[in-house]
Amino acid sequence: MLKVILIGTGNISKFLFDVLNAHPSVNLVQVVGRNKQALEYFAKFTPVSRNFEKLMEADIYILAINDSAISEVAHQLDINKGMLVHTAGSVSMEALPAKLRRGVLYPLQSLSGSIPEKIREIPLCVEASSEEDYQLLEKLAYCISNRVEHINSEERRQLHLAAVFANNFSNHMFCLASEICKDHGVPFDLLRPLIRESCNKIMQLTPHEAQTGPARRGDQETIDEHLEMLKESRLQKIYSTLSESIQTTYGKEL
Amino acid sequence: MLKVILIGTGNISKFLFDVLNAHPSVNLVQVVGRNKQALEYFAKFTPVSRNFEKLMEADIYILAINDSAISEVAHQLDINKGMLVHTAGSVSMEALPAKLRRGVLYPLQSLSGSIPEKIREIPLCVEASSEEDYQLLEKLAYCISNRVEHINSEERRQLHLAAVFANNFSNHMFCLASEICKDHGVPFDLLRPLIRESCNKIMQLTPHEAQTGPARRGDQETIDEHLEMLKESRLQKIYSTLSESIQTTYGKEL
Numbered sequence: 389m390l391k392v393i394l395i396g397t398g399n400i401s402k403f404l405f406d407v408l409n410a411h412p413s414v415n416l417v418q419v420v421g422r423n424k425q426a427l428e429y430f431a432k433f434t435p436v437s438r439n440f441e442k443l444m445e446a447d448i449y450i451l452a453i454n455d456s457a458i459s460e461v462a463h464q465l466d467i468n469k470g471m472l473v474h475t476a477g478s479v480s481m482e483a484l485p486a487k488l489r490r491g492v493l494y495p496l497q498s499l500s501g502s503i504p505e506k507i508r509e510i511p512l513c514v515e516a517s518s519e520e521d522y523q524l525l526e527k528l529a530y531c532i533s534n535r536v537e538h539i540n541s542e543e544r545r546q547l548h549l550a551a552v553f554a555n556n557f558s559n560h561m562f563c564l565a566s567e568i569c570k571d572h573g574v575p576f577d578l579l580r581p582l583i584r585e586s587c588n589k590i591m592q593l594t595p596h597e598a599q600t601g602p603a604r605r606g607d608q609e610t611i612d613e614h615l616e617m618l619k620e621s622r623l624q625k626i627y628s629t630l631s632e633s634i635q636t637t638y639g640k641e642l
Numbered sequence: 643m644l645k646v647i648l649i650g651t652g653n654i655s656k657f658l659f660d661v662l663n664a665h666p667s668v669n670l671v672q673v674v675g676r677n678k679q680a681l682e683y684f685a686k687f688t689p690v691s692r693n694f695e696k697l698m699e700a701d702i703y704i705l706a707i708n709d710s711a712i713s714e715v716a717h718q719l720d721i722n723k724g725m726l727v728h729t730a731g732s733v734s735m736e737a738l739p740a741k742l743r744r745g746v747l748y749p750l751q752s753l754s755g756s757i758p759e760k761i762r763e764i765p766l767c768v769e770a771s772s773e774e775d776y777q778l779l780e781k782l783a784y785c786i787s788n789r790v791e792h793i794n795s796e797e798r799r800q801l802h803l804a805a806v807f808a809n810n811f812s813n814h815m816f817c818l819a820s821e822i823c824k825d826h827g828v829p830f831d832l833l834r835p836l837i838r839e840s841c842n843k844i845m846q847l848t849p850h851e852a853q854t855g856p857a858r859r860g861d862q863e864t865i866d867e868h869l870e871m872l873k874e875s876r877l878q879k880i881y882s883t884l885s886e887s888i889q890t891t892y893g894k895e896l
Contacts, residue, residue: 553816564887568800634810
């Protein structure tokens with residue numbers, strides 16, 4: 389049995405708890421957090437504590453807290469034997485104390501409360517300070533997902549940046565589309581099948597192959613008409629910046 | 643039986659052909675197009691013609707050709723009794739000759755060869771020059787999809803603009819993410835579950851609710867780090883423009 393302690397009570401911690409608590413090879417020995425109310429979620433199944441100074445013994449301590457607090461909290465923990473890992477996309481493994489056995493377990497997913505559909509397909513980016521510890525952490529990772537990847541800190545930083553484009557910025561595009569719909573009294577819901585279909589395409593094609601639209605076709609007439617329809621300068625700037633970028637991407641082919 | 647003639651041999655025409663040809667209430671009497679080779683696709687099941695001057699008789703003539711050619715071709719057709727409709731998102735119904743019974747049948751979908759997954763959920767935006775003709779066209783529309791919407795030309799124009807954000811621009815975000823991955827030797831495939839999950843979210847939540855990421859959280863430290871990581875000025879401009887736009891959207895809440 390892998391003995392695991394979760395430090396932190398946010399969305400990632402809850403997600404890991406739900407998955408690991410149900411796994412026969414894992415013993416979740418303790419959850420540690422500041423927030424008394426948040427700890428109630430875990431207390432039904434596992435011993436909880438608000439005392440960061442006296443942690444129980446475990447093989448792996450998972451620090452699932454805000455990126456900006458990782459280094460500070462990690463340096464205050466009193467860990468003797470186990471391995472300490474964090475779960476952040478953009479924080480280097482080096483942010484953890486050099487005297488400890490260190491690692492990273494980064495679920496490449498946007499976790500916000502509800503549990504994602506196909507948990508066992510979520511990529512887990514794993515890194516550790518020794519080959520032995522990598523194998524230990526990999527063992528834990530396979531208890532969570534089938535998709536475990538050896539990714540170093542620099543690669544993970546780049547993946548996190550790419551994820552901002554793929555997830556946060558694409559969602560903002562949906563958001564702007566819904567603003568346009570709202571402003572003109574048409575239901576955003578009409579666009580949902582289109583969005584689903586675009587995403588289905590990306591599961592098979594490269595985004596480069598899947599691109600369509602006026603900018604891709606070089607249809608300047610429609611681009612100009614759209615720019616005129618957008619009354620807000622913020623939206624005009626986004627429309628022209630992205631259309632230019634698409635044309636730069638495909639420029640050589642036109 | 644509704645007698646229908648398709649004019650044009652592109653993706654929309656093929657899509658409509660595949661669906662309508664299989665429908666017991668529709669008689670596809672003819673497909674007309676310039677391109678001999680493209681007509682072969684239809685010729686196995688239906689009479690085809692390259693002569694735009696002598697069309698057969700039908701209840702509804704569907705003009706499924708390039709946006710920019712609609713008005714010109716429409717004015718050259720010799721239609722006596724039937725109704726003429728086009729299928730374009732950004733072209734007004736007024737582009738068709740005023741002396742004819744006119745309409746629009748716009749499938750709000752990106753059709754590029756392969757048939758979309760849930761055809762009967764594709765929204766069809768329908769408009770006609772008289773109430774009687776609306777009902778006729780609506781009848782045909784329900785042979786294609788369960789989702790038929792009465793949308794006028796101005797609403798349709800706005801929907802088409804919104805679709806550029808929701809589909810074309812979001813796909814470009816996937817494209818930029820894949821460029822970042824490629825430049826740093828990490829597989830874009832790792833991002834696919836994230837993209838699928840983001841799209842799943844949008845099927846239930848509003849994009850406004852679903853937004854996550856550094857800009858949404860007001861995490862300036864990560865934004866600055868990402869801007870530094872992006873070596874290309876085009877990507878920097880997109881990153882900062884979109885992050886500012888997200889912050890404008892959520893600014894009042896922070």
